[in-house]
Amino acid sequence: MVRAKSRKNQKKPATKIDLYEQHKDEYVTTKTPVLVTIRPAKYLAISGQGAPGGERFTAAVGALYNVAFTIKMARKFGGRQDYAVSKLEGLWFLDPAEPPPARDDWRWKLLIRTPNFITGREREKAVDALLAKGKPAEVRGVALETIDEGRCVQMLHVGPYDREAESIALMRAHARDQGFSLDGPHHEVYLSDPRRVPAARLRTILREPVRPI
Numbered sequence: 001m002v003r004a005k006s007r008k009n010q011k012k013p014a015t016k017i018d019l020y021e022q023h024k025d026e027y028v029t030t031k032t033p034v035l036v037t038i039r040p041a042k043y044l045a046i047s048g049q050g051a052p053g054g055e056r057f058t059a060a061v062g063a064l065y066n067v068a069f070t071i072k073m074a075r076k077f078g079g080r081q082d083y084a085v086s087k088l089e090g091l092w093f094l095d096p097a098e099p100p101p102a103r104d105d106w107r108w109k110l111l112i113r114t115p116n117f118i119t120g121r122e123r124e125k126a127v128d129a130l131l132a133k134g135k136p137a138e139v140r141g142v143a144l145e146t147i148d149e150g151r152c153v154q155m156l157h158v159g160p161y162d163r164e165a166e167s168i169a170l171m172r173a174h175a176r177d178q179g180f181s182l183d184g185p186h187h188e189v190y191l192s193d194p195r196r197v198p199a200a201r202l203r204t205i206l207r208e209p210v211r212p213i
Contacts, residue, residue, distance in 0.1 A: 017083035019113050027189065029205055033155040033174035038207070040148040042118065043089070043111040044068055046141045051103035052161070060110050061088065063138035068112045070126035086113040092186040109185075111147075120144050149187070153180065154207040160199035167206055180210035 020027050026038055046064050050056035068085050076082045089111040094100055123144045130139045153175045157167040172182055189205035197203075 017081065017115055019083070019086050019115065027205065029154050029156050031156050031158060033153050033171045035175075035178060035180075035210070036152055036154055036207075038149040038152050040146050042114050042116050042144065042146050044071075044114055044123070045109055045111050045143050045145050045147075046138070047107075047109045048141075049105065049107045051106065052108075054104070057108070057110075059136060059138045060141070063136060063142055064088070064110050064112055066130050066135055066139055067123065067126050067142040068114070070130055071114070071118060071122050074122070074126065074129075081115070081117065083115050088112060088190045090188045090190070092188065093184070094186060095184070114144070118144065149207070149209045151180070151211075152187075152207050152209050153178075153182070154187075154205060157204045157206050159202060161194075161202070161204070164204070164206060168208070171206065171208055175208070175210045176213070179213055181213050182208045183211040184208060 023039075023041075026036065029036070044064060044067055046060045048056050048060045065085075065088075072083065072085050091109040091111065093107040093109075100106070123142065127139050127142065131137070153171045155167055155171055157164055168186075175182060187207035187209075189207070191203040191205065192201065194202060
């Protein structure tokens with residue numbers, strides 16, 4: 001007679017990791033500027049140039065999420081540590097002291113934060129699997145990298161993206177008052193989905209690395 005395994009001996013599934021819960025001190029911020037220290041973090045990343053929301057930008061977002069969810073699901077169904085896929089983030093290579101270039105010339109790097117245990121081999125397997133399924137070639141451009149921003153000024157911007165300049169001005173003034181100047185690239189964490197949330201209610205964390213004046 002085969003006895004059922006004792007519940008005490010059954011291995012409990014590991015709790016799903018939520019990076020925003022683990023790093024609340026980096027993602028919970030106020031509507032006024034504050035200085036924070038951002039620890040090194042691992043990201044899936046894809047770089048490009050073009051207007052936000054344009055064809056190249058949209059294709060890059062799709063590629064990034066395709067790789068992110070393929071890695072996550074491979075781990076989940078493989079019985080390994082599961083985690084929540086993080087929100088979209090972006091680095092924008094614009095000089096805040098200069099007028100912005102034409103939107104088609106904007107350079108950016110789109111990001112999705114991943115747990116530190118994700119490996120380059122997992123990324124490679126995900127890309128190969130997606131290409132085998134006929135997914136767009138943009139997935140080849142998704143890299144795995146670590147970003148170390150260190151000391152930053154950041155705040156929560158509530159409202160449309162085209163009003164961010166007002167918040168950035170407040171951040172620049174706060175940094176200057178504390179003896180720092182902005183040292184880019186400009187970093188945004190998109191807490192809201194613009195397809196579902198009215199522009200006036202969009203919530204975006206704005207972050208700028210700083211250096212002593």
